[in-house]
Amino acid sequence: MKKKTLMTGIVAALLAAPTQEVSAKNEQSVSAPVLQHGRAVRHDKSAPLPELIRLTQENTELVNQNLKPADYVYPNFTEHPTKIQQADMLKGSEGVQDFRGINNVPAVGISFDGIGQSDAPGGGLPPDTNGDVGTTHYVQYINTDWAIYEKATGNLVGTVQEGNTFWAGFGGPCETNNAGDPIVLFDKTAQVWVFSQFISGSNPNGSQCFAVSDRADITDPAVTFNRYQFEFPGVFNDYPHIGIWTDENGSRSGYYFVTHDFQLPSTFLGASFSVVERDEMIAGNPAEFVRFENVQGGGSHAYGALPAHLEGDVLPAGDTCAPFVHTRADLDAYLFWNLCVDWTTPANSTISAATILSAGDIYSAGVNTVPQPAPAPSGANLDNFSGRTMYRASARAYPSASGLPIDMAINHVADAGDGIAGVKWVNFSMRYDGLGGSPADNFSVKIRDEGLFSPDDDYRWMGAISIDQNRNLGLAYSVSSLTTFPSVRYTGRTGDDPTGQMRSEASCVVGTGVQTFVDSSGRAGRWGDYSSMSVDPVDQCTFWMTVEYVANTGAVDWENRICSFTFPECGNPEFYVETEDSTDLAVCLADGAVTLDVDLYALGGFTGTVNMSSSTMPGGSSVSFSNIAVNSFPSTTTATFNDLDQAGVSELAVSILGDSVAPNLSRSLDLNLQVSIDTPVAATLSLPADAAVGTSVRPVFEWNAVSDALSYRIEVATDAGFTNIIETGTAGTTSYAMVASLASNTQYYWRVISQNNCDNSVPSATFSFTTGEPGVCADSFATNTAFADDMEGDVSDWTVSGTGSTWTQSGVRFNSGVTSFKATDVASSSDQYLTSPSINIPTIDQSPITLSFWNFQNMEAFNGTGSDACWDAGLLEISTDGGNNYVPIDNTKMLTDPYNGLVTSNPANAITGMEAWCADDAVPASGDQEVVAVVDLDAYAGQTAQFRFRLGTDSAVGDEGWYIDDVSVQGCINDVIFKDGFE
Secondary structure (H helix, E strand, O other), rough: OOOOOOOOOOOOOOOOOOEEOOOOOOOOOOOEEEEEEEEEEEEEEEEOHHHHHHHHHHHHHHHHOOOOOOOOOOOOOOOOOOHHHHOOOOOOOOEEEEOOOOOOOOOOOEEEEEOOOOOOOOOOOOOOOOOEEOOEEEEEEOOEEEEEOOOOOOOOOEEEEEOHHHHHOOOHHHOOOOOOEEEEEOOOOOEEEEEEOOOOOOOOOOEEEEEOOOOOOOOOOOOOOOEEEEEOOOOOOOOOOOEEOOOOOOOOOOEEEEEEEEEEOOOEEEEEEEEEHHHHHHOOOEEEEEEEEEEEOOOOOOOEEEEEOOOOOOOOOOOOOOEEEEEEHOOOOOEEEEEEEEOOHHHHHHOOOEEEEEEEOOOOOOOOEOOOOOOOOOOOOEEOOOOOOOOEEEEEEHHHHHHHEEEEEEEEEEEEOOOOOEEEEEEEEEEOOOOOHHHHHHHEOOOOOEEOOOOOOOOOEEEEEEEOOOOOOOEEEEEEOOOOOOEEEEEEEEOOOOOOOOOOEEEEEEEOOOEEOOOOOOOEEEEOOOOOEOOOOOOOOEEEEEEEEEEOOEEEEEEEEEEEOOOOOEEEEEEEOOOOOOEEEEEEHHHOEEEEEEEEEEOOOOOOEEEEEOOOOOOOOEEEOOOOOOOOOEEEEEEEOOOOOOOOOOEEEEEEEEEEOOOOOOHHEEEEEEEEEEOOOOOOOOEEEEEEEEOOOOOOEEOOOOOOEEEEEEEEEEEOOOOOOEEEEEEEEOEOOOOOOOOOOOOEEEEEEEEEOOEEEEOOOOEEEEOOOOOOOOOEEEEEEEEEEEEOOOOOEEEEEEEOOEEEEOOOOOOOOOOOEEEEEEOOEEEEEEOOOOEEEEHHHHOOOOEEEEEEEEEHHHHHHHOOOOEEOOOOOOOOOOOOOOOOOOOHHEEOOOOOEEOOOOOOOOOOEEEOOOOOOOOOOOOOOOOOEEEHHHHOOOOOOOOOOOEOOOOOOOOOEEEEEEEEEEEEEEEOOOOOOOO
């Protein structure tokens, strides 16, 4: 029968959980990339473009039958995310710009509609919005269609044409497929246009089709194309992204691209980095390719990586290898590879291992799907495209006399707070030293600047970024929210804008409708797949963008806007104040003088004198310069920081300033100094107390603060000599929570080492502790049961609610008695709640306080197996305000049976992206699974709480479900009642 005890407790002060960092990261073992090389299987020179258009129009029914059905939704082949890829989703992002910059972005130069869905019936969803600007025209190339527009007026030249027009009469699948994922690029140094498409996945071998024009004027009736088909046996080369890269001697010249390779129908094989022989293709000669399959980076694959794409007509130094870049949110980092092609002996081509470059700010890809306002129906959210670097990775080289490194800018989606999508932008500086050895090893990269643009609660995503000749950035993106129709906006920054900030934003076009499409599985509406930002090859200053938006509400009724803008400063003489060193200086005054090499560069014929100074320094500290007036460029002056011990602060922000009179320009270099005076002393440990018993298997360690310590390293070992250290962590505060659960009833040892910029302290004294059994009080304590329910008989004080809830008493599986509570894993979208009555949690003096329950799941699994499958799942929530608000209890509180995954991204599941209990690898045939989940409740001591078991399911595939039995809440009280010996 059911037994319950309710106990009133006293509210106690709670310790806040610390922010902490784990030193060791769990990386996957990976195999080396596999090199392939070969020739194009087909190539020719086309007839003039008007003839290709005529041939395509005459053969539309034959060539394109069944390839372009109306409102076709292009498959979004997505590799199932691993736990490593998902690991960042629970953290937030730093460096969020939640305001509009103090300077205004330039006004729109020209704005006009490109190809819309009504212009290309059956053009598919998403449109794969892509375009580039040439000398006189703008060309837009989207899924299955392309068009030419006059730059000066925005007028359409001719009509919208079929995407595979360029391969009319070519033969093979390039001619007979109009499969989408198109790319158009204007090759600025060769003054030719490059068009490319893949072929559909229905073919046994993947192919990438190229058409390279013989002139810059795409409207010239005599324009022809050198056409190529490169074949990749046995794979479908999805989502190709192409960049143009070459160097001064042409040794690395190529059209480089990344593909996501699949074995159809949907088995992900890996990401491939490829390059085709650009110079031979421009000349119309037979051309080769080099391809590296299964490229890996940082313990994961390269899904979503991009090749660098050169803007401008200045080339990197000879033999400079082509870089590739990707995000790696779970490491708060960016990945870089260098592909060094050797066209003389292609088999000697190399690709470097991934270089992991830490971001200056923590960022998370854990973003919600993008909402739309009414009249959007329920579930009609839009793809957020988090986790992928957005096309293109724009790079720019500068004249060698300037001394400037190569710049590259990328953007991607990141969590700007509460899962709202913001645009994370990063400006990298790259150098190739050319000192011999492996060229890939001589390529270095650093972050010049970065930020996360999210000035309000609108969602910003599907961005595109580029760099003009003065190193200014232009950034365009889609924007939407519950109050904003899907629209196009842009922003940017110049050299005199504050570090890490974009300017105000402006509208390219304001949307006036929503996309209502939701597929049969409840998947969010496909959106964009690409946006494009490029720089005019004529003035090297005007930014041209094309981005998707919605003008009229409909299931598939997108539009694509084309806009331009120009910074008026572009093209003027300019200088820059930078450093090749880190702008975050870790200073130890005991080491002597603190110096920094400051580099000055010039562009556009700058010939002025730059006078050096610094912002105001605190106390008696100051900055002096080895050369205070700089008049030759590039040049280096050494900044010396004097008397930092008199500043009276350990964190110091200072700006190095450069000012010129003719022209009147001011530039700055922002620095952060972290100052340590000498080696710190050892910390004094406090909790767990030395020789403590019955300690939690996930203890929280505490110690006293040490003057001048910047961080603390904690070590936990199974022996007093610390020869077997089982966890090492770093904390910025005087508290650290154990990441993994320890073994129960086991003795452990711990110590702390104080750290700063000078050195580490000697280790603290060593404390020992012995863990208890989770949910069981130590021998000297008695169990105080505050609540217990065995789910037998009357369960009327439990509340069943939510959408499609099936929670009910069941006699199928149970831990004790003959019944438990069960929720069915239904094959439809549901959000099912089982809520406990109010429970008075014991006070903190009864620690450890725990919730225990029998926990059994048999839920939908990905492809039938896999503990990382998480389409349908359950989690535990708590409310401490009378049931008005519930928050998830996270994995750090799970002493046993922790959550085993993150719910796979799917808008049909209300708990998508959250930690949860997912499908198990093996489920017993009968109710003999004995898993008791024990949850640490110390953080809720003394409060009145309700617990909610929440099952979330998507709209397809169900299974048996989730069972809960034997729920109890308890504390531990001292068993010695009478200290004077009387009983």
